[in-house]
Amino acid sequence: MSQVPDRPPxxxxxxxTAKIKVKAAQDAWNTRTPHKVKLAYTEDSIWRNRDQFFTGHDAIADFLTKKWAKENGYRLRKELFAFKDNKIAVQFWYEWYDEAGQWWRTYGLEDWTFAxxxxxRKRQMSGNDVKISDDERWFKDGVDVNTVPIEEKHW
Known part of the structure; x- marks a missing residue:
């Protein structure tokens, strides 16, 4: 199993350090580059993404390639929810539009376990997609996703 050296924290x-890890993941995912993103995971990383279960770098890259082919204009924000030892829980929001031009916002939680x-080495994701109009979008072009106020009234 190969390891990526010097990948703090x-x-x-x-x-x-948990907040640093969360924002590094956010930034990597926002590149929408599956073969770059997969390098943040162990070669035998176990994933559950909604109702899909798979293991390993090839499956991760395949999943992300298909995901970002469908989810156009993808822009993601992740925030630390909780952490302990080698585990981090994250809440996230991302926006995207489908082939018909309909905008969506996905709300969800992830739990991560690190080697x-x-x-x-393990990622579990639960999420829900909600239709939104262009006017309801938070993460428009030119907006830093980290500066958008995320408040309960938006849910």
Whole structure:
């Protein structure tokens, strides 16, 4: 199993290092580059994404390739929800539009478990898609997703 050296932060996480890890994941996913994103995971990483279950780099890259072919204009925000030792829980929001031009916002939670080398060895995601209009979008072009106020009134 190959390892990516010097991929800080490593577990056990502090609040500061967990937040760094979450934003690094957000930034990587926002590149929409499956073969880059998969490098943040162990080669045998176990995933559950909604109702799909799969393992390993090839499956991760395949999943992300299909995901981003469907989810046009994808823009993601992740925030730390909780952490302990080698585990992080994340809440997230992302927006995208489908082949018909309909905008969607996906709301969800993920739980992550990391190997000692800082790579993610397990990822579980639950999410819901909600139709939105262009006027309801948070993450329009030119907007820094980290500056958008996410408040309960938006849900």
């Amino acid at each position: 490593y577990p056990p996480f502090t609040e500061e 000692d080398n800082g790579l993610m």
